[in-house]
Amino acid sequence: MGTIIEASATATASEHRRSLSPGSLELADAAARSCLARANRTAEELDLLINAGIFHDKIISEPAFASLIQEDIGANLTRPAGAGHGTFSFDVYNGACGLLTGIALVDGMLASGTVKLAMVVASDMDPEPGISEGFSFPGVGGAVLLSADDSRAGFTAFQFATFPEFAELFQSSVDWHDHPGNGSAHPDHPGRNILTVEIAESYAARALECAESTARELAREQALDLSQIDLIIATASVPGFADALATRLGIPTTAVATLPDDLHSAHTAAPALALQSAELAAGSTTLFISAGAGITVTAALYLA
């Protein structure tokens, strides 16, 4: 019995024409709907919905963003009289590792039998373009639909690592700025809360080192020869990461799932985005690996 990917989908701000400036919720909703449609599933079938995106519209901190997505896609909104099953929604925050962390949680709950069908959704969008500082991630929403299959291996191993010595290299926060140059949000209170993202130049290099050591640890524990990897989906919210990591691990760059040029800095939805350019061919082995703020690394092996 394994946790398998039934479908994945994305929605990008540049392609999404429903509105002129789609927010992160709209992108998450679109990716979630598209993912369900690709798997020929309905929202009512979902037992679990996890959001792993971080940069939400209005920087909303309550309720869980997942519950807003659940309402928008119409997944068991209210309990009908009689039988049926509900949907449980919550958010996971683990930087750019959120989507893989969500998948790991789903894997556990599918294995225990607590849920049968789950979706992990992630999206990020600049909540206040022109006001936020240092926000460089493209607007992308992604969704991955997961279920258990007796006849397939699916996700076979997860590896997690944190490197708190590099915590300063990737920071994002919301803090009050007095008298900002772009005007006050409230006439009586000259200042406003502003989102700031700071990624140090050395982050990319350190993320590579951390990801490499985590991948090698995973390979050691699973007795896996990394040259057997057919596909690598590697993301760290910075350009060039996947190719560089593959090279360090001795995986041919032809096995790298690439991101479109204009989306190479995609944040939490990046693994779903990379999946769009790849095929999880039967019998193939895929290495998923994400690095993010912390520095945190999450890796997983998937046998299609």
Add this chain to the structure above:
Amino acid sequence: MGGVSVNSGEHWMALEGGADGSPPGGHYTSRFVGIGASLPERRLGSEELMASTAHRTGIDLERLTGVHERRIAGAGEDSYTLALGAARNALAYAGCAAEDLDVLIVSSITHYVGGLRMQLDPPLSVSLKSALGARRALSFDISNACAGMMTGVFLLNDMIRAGQIRRGMVVSGEYISQLGRNAALEIRTIMDDQLASLTLGDAGAAAILERAPEGAAGIEVAGFTTLAEHSRLCLAFPAKVGRGVSMYSDARTLQEVGIEDTVPMLREALDQAGLEFDQIDYFIPHQTSARAIKKGVQEFTERMGGGPKHVVVTVDEFGNTSSTTHFVALWKYLTEGRFAASDRVLLLSIASGLEVGIVIFKVDQLVERYGHDH
């Protein structure tokens, strides 16, 4: 799972444990072995808070909500320090080391580090894991409004029951009283949508769960669901009037639908545990206001045909400490020696989302860990 259908009409909630042994992947029992808390020393009375409002409101907050006072973070205290204090406190009661933790989940709504700087990246779990020395722990943050810690308990319970891990901690540090400070700047009448913010208080809380020895008591049933039809009844964003966050809620509707939608969930969880509501010794609901708790208990008792032996109310002295309320209440009752080992407790979370979460467990060995033997 073997293709066994566990959620095809049997249960509305995602359920763990219970009379029919579902889900089939649960081979072990998990139990609480340490509940920790961290409360700021500083107290803010409702009278003092209402005296600070920018407009004359005429609201008698204590009479309306039953909140006499709440703790508020002082200098050097924030979400992170409250969480860290609670985590260390829980470890001491559990008698285990941080490196014994397989999983560390941080479930705060507020992520304030260094005052009112809301940290989005890195997740708070990275620095907490490091500060605690939980070097083996898989760590991540979750967010599920006031149901955050209960969600963490649900996740850990599932992992422990299935044998995926042996021990885990969920911890929250809520520096959330600033929502009340921000509300005080804008609130004008009793109908204001920021009224609920005035009840909030700061606290850290932590719970450690581990695999129970065979045959030992522990968590009997845990269940969760999200009734997202009501997802927009309570929303919080960075404030426009100052540091921190402002929260806007339709508290009246939230309370009404919360009670209405919870009744069938309570029934489902109790049925799963093979229990009636009057077999619950201590009922710990989410602490919103004394009036809301009273109304909820009345309604539940009427609809369930009997009520719990005791209802735990801490909102009078701590206010609503958001995701930590159930565990601050548990910690208080444990440290005060108010439970007997044979007591059965039901924790009920009703939170923005609308989240409904239920955990039913036997106190058992926890009593001894707090120096009481009853």
